[in-house]
Amino acid sequence: MARINTNSEDSGLKDNVVAIKRVVKVVKGGRNMRFSALVVVGDGEGRVGAGIGKAAEVPEAIRKGKEAAARHMISVPLDQNSSVPHDYIGHYCGATVLLKRAPEGTGIIAGGPARSVLDLAGIKNIRTKSLGSNNKQNVVLATIEALKAMKTPEQVARLRGKAVEEL
Numbered sequence: 118m119a120r121i122n123t124n125s126e127d128s129g130l131k132d133n134v135v136a137i138k139r140v141v142k143v144v145k146g147g148r149n150m151r152f153s154a155l156v157v158v159g160d161g162e163g164r165v166g167a168g169i170g171k172a173a174e175v176p177e178a179i180r181k182g183k184e185a186a187a188r189h190m191i192s193v194p195l196d197q198n199s200s201v202p203h204d205y206i207g208h209y210c211g212a213t214v215l216l217k218r219a220p221e222g223t224g225i226i227a228g229g230p231a232r233s234v235l236d237l238a239g240i241k242n243i244r245t246k247s248l249g250s251n252n253k254q255n256v257v258l259a260t261i262e263a264l265k266a267m268k269t270p271e272q273v274a275r276l277r278g279k280a281v282e283e284l
Contacts, residue, residue: 132158132183133233136253137175155254156182158190159237165264166190167234167257191261194269199241202270207263212255213248216263230256238264 136155141148152175159165168185172178196202198221207214214231219242225235227245230253235243247256274281 128187130158130160130187131237132156132186133237134179134182135230135233135257137178140171152178154178154182155257156186157233157237157257158183158186159234159239161237161239163193163195163239164190165193165234165238165261167261169254191265193238193240193264194267194272195239196269199239200243201240201264201267203267205263205266207259207261207266209259209262210252210255211250212252212259213250214256214259214263215246215248216260217244217246218242219244228256229253231260233257234260234264 134154134156138153139150140153141150151171151173153169153171154175155167155169156179157165157167166186166189168182168189170178170181170185172181194202200218201216204217207216221242223242223244225232225240225243227235227243228247231245231247234257250256270281270284274284
C-alpha cells in the first residue's frame with residue numbers, strides 16, 4: 118500500500134497513512150464491506166501518535182484515524198543530534214522493534230511502518246530492526262511503545278536521586 122501524506126494546516130500536524138485495509142463482515146444478507154485506515158500523526162518536534170479509523174468509505178476512515186492519532190499523542194525525548202537518548206526494545210503483541218542510537222549523519226534506517234512513526238516524531242538519526250511480526254499495525258504500536266518508554270539522562274538521575282554526572 119502506498120503511503121499518502123496530507124498536511125493539517127489548522128493544527129500544524131503532519132500525518133501519514135500507513136495502511137488501508139478492506140474488511141468484510143459476513144452477515145445473513147451478504148457481505149458488509151468497510152475500510153480500516155492506520156494513520157500516524159506528528160509535529161516533527163518530538164510529538165507523535167497513531168490511530169485507527171474505520172468507516173464505510175476510505176476518506177472517512179482516514180479522517181477518523183487522524184482524529185484518533187491526535188488524541189493519543191505522546192512526547193518523545195530527543196538528544197542533541199536528533200536521535201533517541203538510549204537503545205530500547207519495544208513490544209506490542211507479536212511485534213518487537215529495536216531502536217538504536219545513531220550518530221549525526223546516519224539518517225533514519227528503518228522499515229516502512231517504523232519509519233513513518235520516527236520521521237513524524239522528528240527523529241533524524243536512528244537505526245532500527247523490526248523483529249517478530251510484520252503486521253503494520255503492531256509494528257507501529259511497538260515503535261510507539263518503545264518511544265513512550267524512553268527517558269532522558271535527567272529523568273533517570275532524578276529517579277535514582279543522583280546528579281547527571283554520577284551516572
